[in-house]
Amino acid sequence: MNGVPxxxxxxxxxxxxxxxxxxxxxxxxxxFMLMSVEIMLNAxxxxxxxxxxxxxxxxGQIMVMLILAMAATEVAVGLALVLxxxxxxxxxxVDSASxxxx
Amino acid sequence: MLDLLWLVPTLPLASYLVLAVGGKRLSRATVxxxxxGSVGLSACLALALGAGFLAxxxxxxxxxxxxxxxxxxxxxxxxxxxxxxxxSLLMVLVVTFVGFLIHLYSVEFMADDEACxxxxxxxxxxxxxMLILVLADNLLLLYLGWEGVGLCSYxxxxxxxxxxxxxxxxxxxFIVTRIGDTAFAIGLFLLFVHLGTLTIRDxxxxxxxxxxxxxxxxxxxxxxxxxxxxxxxxxxxLQVWLPDAMAGPTPxxxxxxxxxxxxxGVYLIARLHVLFSLAPAVQNAVAVIGALTLLLxxxxxxxxxxxxxxxxxxxxxxxxxxxxxxxVGAYSAAMFHFFTxxxxxxxxxxxxxxxxxxxxxxxxxxxxxxxxxxMPLVYRTFLIGSASLxxxxxxxxxxxxxxxxxxxxxxxxxxxxxxxxxxxVGAFITSIYTFRMVFVxxxxxxxxxxxHGPGIRMTLPLVVLxxxxxxxxxxxxxxxMGNVTFFSDLMHTVLPAAEAENGRGNELLFQxxxxxxxxxxxxxxxxxxxxxxxxxxxxxxxxxxxxLGRLWFIGWGFDWLYDRLLVRPYDWLARVNRxxxxxxxxxxxxxxxxxxxxxxxxxxxxxxxxxxxxxALGAIITIAVVxxx
Numbered sequence: 077m078n079g080v081p082x083x084x085x086x087x088x089x090x091x092x093x094x095x096x097x098x099x100x101x102x103x104x105x106x107x108f109m110l111m112s113v114e115i116m117l118n119a120x121x122x123x124x125x126x127x128x129x130x131x132x133x134x135x136g137q138i139m140v141m142l143i144l145a146m147a148a149t150e151v152a153v154g155l156a157l158v159l160x161x162x163x164x165x166x167x168x169x170v171d172s173a174s175x176x177x178x
Numbered sequence: 179m180l181d182l183l184w185l186v187p188t189l190p191l192a193s194y195l196v197l198a199v200g201g202k203r204l205s206r207a208t209v210x211x212x213x214x215g216s217v218g219l220s221a222c223l224a225l226a227l228g229a230g231f232l233a234x235x236x237x238x239x240x241x242x243x244x245x246x247x248x249x250x251x252x253x254x255x256x257x258x259x260x261x262x263x264x265x266s267l268l269m270v271l272v273v274t275f276v277g278f279l280i281h282l283y284s285v286e287f288m289a290d291d292e293a294c295x296x297x298x299x300x301x302x303x304x305x306x307x308m309l310i311l312v313l314a315d316n317l318l319l320l321y322l323g324w325e326g327v328g329l330c331s332y333x334x335x336x337x338x339x340x341x342x343x344x345x346x347x348x349x350x351x352f353i354v355t356r357i358g359d360t361a362f363a364i365g366l367f368l369l370f371v372h373l374g375t376l377t378i379r380d381x382x383x384x385x386x387x388x389x390x391x392x393x394x395x396x397x398x399x400x401x402x403x404x405x406x407x408x409x410x411x412x413x414x415x416l417q418v419w420l421p422d423a424m425a426g427p428t429p430x431x432x433x434x435x436x437x438x439x440x441x442x443g444v445y446l447i448a449r450l451h452v453l454f455s456l457a458p459a460v461q462n463a464v465a466v467i468g469a470l471t472l473l474l475x476x477x478x479x480x481x482x483x484x485x486x487x488x489x490x491x492x493x494x495x496x497x498x499x500x501x502x503x504x505x506v507g508a509y510s511a512a513m514f515h516f517f518t519x520x521x522x523x524x525x526x527x528x529x530x531x532x533x534x535x536x537x538x539x540x541x542x543x544x545x546x547x548x549x550x551x552x553m554p555l556v557y558r559t560f561l562i563g564s565a566s567l568x569x570x571x572x573x574x575x576x577x578x579x580x581x582x583x584x585x586x587x588x589x590x591x592x593x594x595x596x597x598x599x600x601x602x603v604g605a606f607i608t609s610i611y612t613f614r615m616v617f618v619x620x621x622x623x624x625x626x627x628x629x630h631g632p633g634i635r636m637t638l639p640l641v642v643l644x645x646x647x648x649x650x651x652x653x654x655x656x657x658x659m660g661n662v663t664f665f666s667d668l669m670h671t672v673l674p675a676a677e678a679e680n681g682r683g684n685e686l687l688f689q690x691x692x693x694x695x696x697x698x699x700x701x702x703x704x705x706x707x708x709x710x711x712x713x714x715x716x717x718x719x720x721x722x723x724x725x726l727g728r729l730w731f732i733g734w735g736f737d738w739l740y741d742r743l744l745v746r747p748y749d750w751l752a753r754v755n756r757x758x759x760x761x762x763x764x765x766x767x768x769x770x771x772x773x774x775x776x777x778x779x780x781x782x783x784x785x786x787x788x789x790x791x792x793x794a795l796g797a798i799i800t801i802a803v804v805x806x807x
Contacts (some may be wrong), residue, residue: 135771171786171787
């Protein structure tokens with residue numbers, strides 16, 4: 077099969093993952109942080125698809141299904157937490173919500 | 179008949195339990211009946227048992243009654259078993275009989291004391307412990323009695339505990355004897371490890387088979403046992419507790435000194451004589467310790483003013499005689515002196531107690547004076563006791579027993595002229611301090627007035643003891659005078675006889691010397707103290723003699739020495755180590771943990787982004803480690 081070589085797919089996944097991680101660390105708005113986490117999840121999904129295509133196995137695609145389902149639940153819980161956070165602190169800035177420091 | 183042996187220690191024990199549990203609810207009369215009666219019953223039973231035993235001796239001259247097995251673990255199965263032979267029979271008779279007389283005396287002596295039931299409870303336990311000690315078939319049971327005696331001495335010396343000084347004396351007695359007890363316990367471990375048994379009979383049979391004469395192990399075992407014996411018997415260098423033990427009520431002193439406790443060491447050595455003859459070095463040490471002790475304590479007794487302290491030092495000195503006899507191998511002579519000493523020393527203590535009580539608990543005998551007219555009966559019995567202690571020839575029991583020891587210290591296998599000389603000088607001093615006490619107390623001008631004469635319960639024991647202080651000596655008369663060997667024949671079924679080495683030929687000469695020495699001592703005491711001559715004062719003004727006298731007065735300064743050498747360094751160490759050094763290790767562990775807690779709690783900033791970065795960093799490091807290593 078003459079498709080995209082796996083190295084390219086993996087490098088793309090790696091770039092996406094890094095972008096997501098940088099976003100997670102750099103952004104202070106909690107909504108954007110959630111979006112960054114989604115990007116990271118999709119990056120791993122891409123890596124799974126690439127690996128599955130390389131070995132000709134369906135497992136990789138099944139893992140993507142799992143990740144999609146997990147991402148959906150994560151967003152559901154995460155957005156609920158964001159709502160509560162907003163209601164309590166009147167802001168979406170996570171750094172101001174650091175009352176549980178040691 | 180002999181099957182009733184178990185009752186002898188059980189009766190006082192039962193009485194102790196009743197008094198200890200319900201003593202406060204019982205009337206004074208009941209307490210007295212129970213306390214004295216139980217020991218009296220025990221004494222009657224012991225007499226009956228003794229008569230039965232002597233009339234038809236069991237095979238091997240030894241009766242053993244196994245009550246139950248104490249414990250059974252790994253080849254170690256000591257029994258609660260009582261053993262009766264001539265030696266323990268003698269001890270049991272003396273303990274119960276003299277003990278009963280002392281109890282009877284206490285009924286009146288302690289009549290006004292509010293803690294009467296407590297007193298009799300302790301006294302009964304004391305007698306019970308001593309009976310267990312002398313009847314024990316194995317050394318572990320003996321050790322139980324040994325410790326019981328130590329405990330009761332602590333309780334009774336500190337009986338009037340409201341005076342802190344009495345509590346101090348009690349603690350001193352307990353701690354000093356504990357040093358000896360520890361040595362004794364180590365000795366028991368040693369015996370068990372090497373011989374595999376603690377049964378006395380087996381030890382006596384196995385020890386000569388296991389150990390050669392004078393081998394290191396035999397010496398070690400004998401020396402450790404000797405350590406226990408000198409602690410309990412108040413011998414050098416552990417004698418310091420005995421004079422202070424006078425803090426207790428006078429009947430307690432009589433019980434400790436005459437019937438129980440201090441003779442435990444003598445009994446132990448006599449009982450395990452095989453071990454000591456396996457270790458000649460230790461046996462010689464016994465003789466030397468005895469000789470030194472009898473001299474040092476005798477000199478101390480010369481200068482005391484407290485009548486009970488005179489008697490205390492005289493006990494140390496007389497036990498020294500017993501040790502001397504044990505050391506030279508004259509076991510039956512030692513037991514004979516123990517036998518007569520029990521009577522006259524109990525008599526002296528009880529007589530002194532009567533005087534002390536009549537003079538409202540005054541102990542300084544130079545404040546007595548002239549008691550002869552006030553208390554004629556006490557005077558006469560006290561005089562008999564003193565004569566026996568001073569070994570007045572022919573009529574007193576003390577003469578026959580002490581003369582036997584003096585003779586054996588020359589003629590027995592371990593005897594030599596040095597020991598003989600020490601014993602002779604000791605006898606001389608004994609008669610001086612004894613009659614100094616008599617003259618100062620009973621003669622001269624009366625200083626105080628006796629409040630009331632002692633009643634029948636106090637005088638009866640005095641009379642009975644005075645009778646035995648004379649008669650007990652006739653059980654054993656030397657070759658030169660009648661040659662009665664009833665006592666030694668009895669003892670030689672258990673203990674080896676001392677073979678005379680230097681011949682019996684000049685025994686008479688030695689007896690004349692001993693008699694002359696004791697009589698001249700009395701004469702000197704008469705000259706110095708009967709007429710209250712000024713010589714003692716003038717002597718004490720000579721610097722050397724005055725210093726020596728003060729040294730003797732404080733018991734050769736052993737208390738001072740131990741205070742400087744042991745007590746104060748220990749105190750200092752305790753003060754320095756107030757914050758426990760070992761504790762610092764555990765403190766440091768807690769401190770380090772706290773430091774880490776403070777460090778790590780800094781990282782808990784509550785900032786979500788830092789956590790995320792931390793997780794990412796940790797993941798990177800982990801992956802890097804997995805890949806590159």
